[in-house]
Amino acid sequence: MSASFDFTDRVVLVTGTSGALGSAIATAFDDAGATVCGADIVAPDDEESLVDPDVVDYYQGDFTDEDDVARVLDEIVGTHGRLDHLCNVAGTWRGGTPIHETDVETFDFLFDVNLKTAFLASKHALPHLQATEGTIVSVSARSSLSGGEGDGPYRASKAGVRLLTETVAEENRGVVRANAIMPSVIDTPMNREMMPDADHDAWVDPATIARTVLVLSSEATAATSGAAVPVYGEA
Template sequence: MFDFSGKVALVTGAGGNLGGAVARAFYASGASVVLVNRSTERLNALYPAEQFVPARVHFAAADLADEASVTALVAGALDRFGRIDILANTVGGYRAGTPVHETPLETWDFMLTLNARTAFLISKAVIPTMLAQRYGKIVHVAARGGLTGTARHSAYAASKSAVIRLTETLAAELRHEGINVNCVLPGTIDTPQNRAEAPGADYSKWVAPEAIADVILFLASDAARAVNGAAVPVYGRS
């Protein structure tokens, strides 16, 4: 569908459900890929050299909540490929289920760190390179649940809302620099974990990781050059 030959795409959360689909889609579209997870063991297992030509793949272990680790990640990617054209940031997660007055502070901090701090740090780290190139595409993964507060989702909703606001801010700051910044808002993704949590649900209403990856590749392509600061719903039929 897209041709990313000659482009370098840095994909965070490449060991995860959505990140895996995004990484495979960029690779299949010709990009060189920097695949990031907390440890490279999982990456080695998921992306065997027989299927993923090592010349176009760079594995990187990094904790996206740690600024020094993120700085080192970007330096390593630049050492390897010399540029970063695309950041597809899929790192994030979910914890909810209690009203605010029963929510541990630890849950609040965990959600803000996992979803918002990581998006801030990886954006901050790649932007100087994209500014120097005068070219860049950044796609974050927020969530439908970040659009509005709903009961028992305070920390999750606030943290994903922060990702949307960060996306809008970056777009406003960078739109004259050849850099597009957008985010996607998945509904429930069809993952093994979600199926285990909701046995008997109609999974066909959920959105497949590969379908979200298609939207992320569109936003990272020059076909979306006029799109900036968008939060694109990808809900499937839910």
């Protein structure tokens, strides 16, 4: 069974749009007819970017900086007149050391990139999403459900994303729907480079996860808010 979506006349903001998952989500919304606004520190024409420059209306910004976030949201709404959907994709992973050996710079970095970006984007997008009765989809992680060895700050930051999502959903019941997705290992070039001997066939393709984001942003899930949706397949 195939599914199709029509986001014509909808304006979407995807943070972390130059990365593997952000670019896949941006492409999926573009294919569904949306106006896709992409925000990232990395420009689409950068050699490290994975997004097609033709897919996004790009806004360069550091989403750990509230002034930058406010500026980008003002520019998007000023240009397009509205905002219907926010996808908090900006994030990263660091690990390898137990808590007692983890430096505070790593802790701060993970909470800034994974949690603070989602908080600031949601904070400044919500007034516009309330006006359009829109949606937020944020990227948490399967590992946020339990403790583990060597990546505690990452897990904690992603647990924060999940709890932030539940809070936004509760505070905006009946107006803005907010949900999180929980991937495990995503099949990206960086992950393949970091784990060359892993079973790559068990990893989930970013485009597959992007379809779940479209579902959660659509009327197909009109009764779903505050959920944490697994998107880890067999990984």
